[in-house]
Amino acid sequence: MTVFPSISLTAQPFEPGALLTTFCAGRAETGAVASFVGLARAERGQTTVLELEAYPGFTDAAIAQFAEEAKARFALHDYRIVHRIGRIAPGEAIVFVATAAGHRRAAFEACDFLMDWLKSRAPFWKKEHGPDGDRWIEPTAQDRTDAERWD
Amino acid sequence: MTVFPSISLTAQPFEPGALLTTFCAGRAETGAVASFVGLARAERGQTTVLELEAYPGFTDAAIAQFAEEAKARFALHDYRIVHRIGRIAPGEAIVFVATAAGHRRAAFEACDFLMDWLKSRAPFWKKEHGPDGDRWIEPTAQDRTDAERWD
Amino acid sequence: MARVLLFGRLADQAGWRERSVEAASLAALRDLLAAADPDLGEALGGPGVQVAVDKAIVRGEATLAAATEVAFLPPMSGG
Amino acid sequence: MARVLLFGRLADQAGWRERSVEAASLAALRDLLAAADPDLGEALGGPGVQVAVDKAIVRGEATLAAATEVAFLPPMSGG
Numbered sequence: 001m002t003v004f005p006s007i008s009l010t011a012q013p014f015e016p017g018a019l020l021t022t023f024c025a026g027r028a029e030t031g032a033v034a035s036f037v038g039l040a041r042a043e044r045g046q047t048t049v050l051e052l053e054a055y056p057g058f059t060d061a062a063i064a065q066f067a068e069e070a071k072a073r074f075a076l077h078d079y080r081i082v083h084r085i086g087r088i089a090p091g092e093a094i095v096f097v098a099t100a101a102g103h104r105r106a107a108f109e110a111c112d113f114l115m116d117w118l119k120s121r122a123p124f125w126k127k128e129h130g131p132d133g134d135r136w137i138e139p140t141a142q143d144r145t146d147a148e149r150w151d
Numbered sequence: 152m153t154v155f156p157s158i159s160l161t162a163q164p165f166e167p168g169a170l171l172t173t174f175c176a177g178r179a180e181t182g183a184v185a186s187f188v189g190l191a192r193a194e195r196g197q198t199t200v201l202e203l204e205a206y207p208g209f210t211d212a213a214i215a216q217f218a219e220e221a222k223a224r225f226a227l228h229d230y231r232i233v234h235r236i237g238r239i240a241p242g243e244a245i246v247f248v249a250t251a252a253g254h255r256r257a258a259f260e261a262c263d264f265l266m267d268w269l270k271s272r273a274p275f276w277k278k279e280h281g282p283d284g285d286r287w288i289e290p291t292a293q294d295r296t297d298a299e300r301w302d
Numbered sequence: 303m304a305r306v307l308l309f310g311r312l313a314d315q316a317g318w319r320e321r322s323v324e325a326a327s328l329a330a331l332r333d334l335l336a337a338a339d340p341d342l343g344e345a346l347g348g349p350g351v352q353v354a355v356d357k358a359i360v361r362g363e364a365t366l367a368a369a370t371e372v373a374f375l376p377p378m379s380g381g
Numbered sequence: 382m383a384r385v386l387l388f389g390r391l392a393d394q395a396g397w398r399e400r401s402v403e404a405a406s407l408a409a410l411r412d413l414l415a416a417a418d419p420d421l422g423e424a425l426g427g428p429g430v431q432v433a434v435d436k437a438i439v440r441g442e443a444t445l446a447a448a449t450e451v452a453f454l455p456p457m458s459g460g
Contacts, residue, residue: 016175020188021168028193028242034262035186036255037171038381042179052381053309055373058357083381091179095381104187104266105297111185112259119255119380125310126379136311138379146256189460203460204388206452209436234460246460270459276389277458287390289458 004064006079009054011086016096023080023098030077032107035098036115042090049129050088059123066117074110076101081114085124113150120147155215157230160205162237167247174231174249181228183258186249187266193241200280201239210274217268225261227252232265236275264301271298304331304366307373312351316342328353328364331372350377383410383445386452391430395421407432407443410451429456 016037024033040050054060067079078100088094097114101107120143127136167188175184191201205211218230229251239245248265252258271294278287303322313319316339325331336343345351354373355364366372382401392398395418404410415422424430433452434443445451 015172016184017168017170017172019168020171020186021166024167024188024190024244026242027190029195030190031192033167033188033190035171035188036259037175037184037186038255039175039178039181039184041182041253044180055307055309055354055357055375058354058373061357091177093175102192103293104189104270105293108187108259108263108266115255115259121378122381123375123378124381125376126381127310136314136376136379138377142254142256143380206386206388206433206436206454209433209452212436272457273460274454274457275460276455277460278389287393287455287458289456294459 004060006081007060007063007067008082009056009060009085010082011084013092014082014084014096016093019080019082019096020098023078023100027077027100029102030100032101032104033098034101034104034107034111035096036111037093038095038115038119040088040090040092040094043130048090050094051127051129052083052085052088052094053125053127054083054085055123062123063118066122067114070099070110070114074099074101074106074113076106076110079110079114081118083118083122083124087129116143116146116150119143155211157232158211158214158218159233160207160211160236161233162235164243165233165235165247167244170231170233170247171249174229174251178228178251180253181251182253183255184249184251185255185258185262186247187262188244189246189266189270191239191241191243191245194281199241199282201245202278202280203234203236203239203245204276204278205234205236206274213274214269217273218265221250221261221265225250225252225257225264227257227261230261230265232269234269234273234275238280267294267297267301270294303368305369305371306331306335307371309373310376310379312342312345312374312376315345325366327366328355328360328372331366346374351375382447384448384450385410385414386450388452389455389458391421391424391453391455394424404445406445407434407439407451410445425453430454 080098082096084094099107099110231249233247235245250258250261306321352375353360385400385402431454432439
């Protein structure tokens with residue numbers, strides 16, 4: 001299986017701050033690092049647990065292909081993507097995306113672009129375990145609209 | 152002097168990752184945290200040192216006033232702004248901005264909005280110490296254009 | 303033997319996630335799965351379900367070599 | 382006594398950043414500073430230079446109480 005060192009899928013909780021520290025370190029020509037952390041919401045006490053399924057080797061390859069396109073499109077110096085899989089408790093990080101560029105407009109836009117795609121089109125299958133049982137969920141209309149901004 | 156706990160001006164180097172960790176901790180209803188780190192660039196070996204001057208009590212109050220407007224405009228749950236002052240070496244962080252919101256569009260836009268203002272209109276005076284001597288610098292045309300997007 | 307993988311609601315519906323099936327083509331594989339579980343057979347051909355052969359999306363027919371991995375992917379939800 | 386603060390290029394030009402000056406009004410303060418350093422006096426009235434009295438921007442004239450802080454702010458560069 002190909003390894004994509006800028007992309008990780010992990011079944012363990014991760015610490016976004018530690019990832020940001022590593023990502024920012026030792027950069028002399030990068031003026032701008034934008035990052036995003038998606039957190040699992042408690043949805044007002046509904047004690048929902050999110051479960052994310054990926055297809056290892058397929059999901060990470062699809063993310064890598066999209067991220068490399070984004071790197072070229074926005075002239076990024078670098079990027080880092082970490083995505084949780086498995087069962088995720090409220091308050092835990094689901095996704096971390098960081099982008100490094102010379103200037104802030106490119107860093108922001110690339111981070112936004114990557115997140116829109118990850119939230120709407122990346123090959124994950126998402127289930128909510130709520131008080132009324134389990135349900136598989138699909139991208140929201142807002143997710144689709146966000147992603148279509150870049151087409 | 153009024154204290155603004157969400158805003159810090161510091162003459163010491165700071166660690167953006169540690170700030171992000173603290174900012175993300177203990178959030179049950181925040182789905183989205185966007186953040187930005189501005190780093191001092193080496194400008195291709197020109198060994199430029201950046202020096203930023205603030206007016207304590209005035210600069211932080213101006214930032215707080217603007218940030219509170221942004222919080223209302225984008226329905227933010229929270230924000231955190233840390234800005235270096237004094238002499239800043241290449242690779243060091245100049246500014247950290249984090250925004251927390253229910254969903255990612257608001258978090259991204261608010262972070263972008265705050266950065267555009269901080270980079271173009273915040274009360275700082277900026278000097279570059281380069282190989283050809285010192286010079287005071289003003290916002291770039293790009294900075295002004297970025298900031299005007301929100302007017 | 304093809305290694306068959308089901309994801310998302312397809313795995314829940316079938317009650318399994320991975321199974322080895324002897325089939326020389328995708329069409330033959332679909333027929334065998336539908337014969338064992340008609341509801342699953344229908345779901346595998348349902349709207350938005352994609353097929354990946356050895357981790358590459360395939361549209362239409364495909365022959366299956368030995369040790370081929372065939373994954374049935376329901377509509378992706380994003381992360 | 383007003384506490385006078387200069388920022389950015391104004392401090393570099395004057396060779397000082399902070400000074401106490403006895404003046405009852407902003408106009409009187411400007412006159413005293415200009416008498417001591419005519420180039421600085423001109424720079425303080427130059428385009429884009431704002432004045433803050435006790436950390437609030439003042440446009441035009443102001444009387445100065447004892448222990449007032451007067452800051453001359455050249456065009457801000459952003460951070």
